[in-house]
Amino acid sequence: MRSDDIEEVRRLRLFRDVSPGHVETLMRGAFLQRFPAHVELVREGERADFLHIVVDGRVEMFSAHRDRETTVGVLGPGQSFILAAVLLDRLYLKSARSLLPSRILMIPAEAIRDGFAQDPMLARGLGEELAVAYRDVVKELKNQKLRTGLERLANWLLTRDAETGSSGRFELPFDKKVLAARLGMAPEALSRAFAALAAYRVVVQGPTVAIHDVEALRKLAQPSALIDDPAS
Amino acid sequence: MRSDDIEEVRRLRLFRDVSPGHVETLMRGAFLQRFPAHVELVREGERADFLHIVVDGRVEMFSAHRDRETTVGVLGPGQSFILAAVLLDRLYLKSARSLLPSRILMIPAEAIRDGFAQDPMLARGLGEELAVAYRDVVKELKNQKLRTGLERLANWLLTRDAETGSSGRFELPFDKKVLAARLGMAPEALSRAFAALAAYRVVVQGPTVAIHDVEALRKLAQPSALIDDPAS
């Protein structure tokens, strides 16, 4: 790995409090790999050989069973995946594919496990990362089981708007069919849900969304900090 | 806490490799509390003051939103809950209630966070615990999104049978309405699902279940190690 790559890696939240020396050691067997869009990075059922961290780009986590497939989450820069499988030395539960051209940092599982045992600051970072990931999945499970598709969409729009500066106007960060998968619905259902939101003054034209009456949308969505707030 | 209580606690998987001295320190602010059946142990949204560990009994984790409620999991002896909230010092995402009279070990959150930083063996135990919990939720999410109610029931029966010695005959460990919640369906739907399983030679009489043709049931259930195997 090039040394300015290492610089970049050191800035990841996960390594924030880890001493430079330890980061260096970790990076010894690591790659910073470039992937084109739409490739499978990891397939469920395989052995967890590397911890993966999205440095750049976007990655979709999904899982298939029989003839069904479901998206479990979409990750952006700074987020890691399959940490739990790496720590436990188990099989991946999910597959991952790139949605955009992406740069992925891959650290050998062995090095992570050793680092966890030897470097308390790294252990802390990994523990927090895992705890956050855990809470995210729990939120997702609640989101799925306690809400209708329309409600999930409404809440997603609200969080997305908040993330992009609450201007009431933003672009979808990926195709609608990916969004549909992300929200756990068929593309057709998403389309109809968008149509239904017209009554709440949400206007969609291609990839751009305008929310003209946040209050109305919020009343429908009934957001909850314990499901939607990424920081809670 | 009484000293034979401490003995018992030391045998928990979580503390297996932690030195007796450290366990002792942890237990200083801890309680081993008894609860009757059907009481709320923690409520979602509250601050995470204690790590809870089920020493004895059974606990249901659930969450409510608007007028809906959903069961997220059922825990038995040896399992901890709300570890992630404790580590991050955040709010509980789920509520918990006892299904049976239960003994719960409650360790102050502060002590757990300090212990994580200071005792590598405890950090390891907590990390593994959290990683297992994470994988369990992911499996549950897949179970929910990739299967019908009937399939979930079929798989639950198979796992339960395996857990109880593969005799093809066992008792339900809790009321059917709790099982229905656990499987994410209405009690009526569970009832019909059981009825439908008669065609696969599954016989239910009150709380006892007999599987007379495991192969037929397995063919329907199509179990997957990456969803159903608790050890994977």
Place this chain on the structure above:
DNA sequence: GGCCGGGTTTGACCTGGATCAAGCGGCAAG
């Protein structure tokens, strides 16, 4: 410009499962 092809929308239909309502045992208190 005209011809794809993929993403998206719309319509018609179907299914899993929730809801509502009523019946059915069994058991515990009177």
Place this chain on the structure above:
DNA sequence: CTTGCCGCTTGATCCAGGTCAAACCCGGCC
């Protein structure tokens, strides 16, 4: 023994959302 109550089942109906099929839109390319 009777009365209630509770857990469970059964029947009827309803609704969210999946599936299938067709139309539509739009950008890229010959």
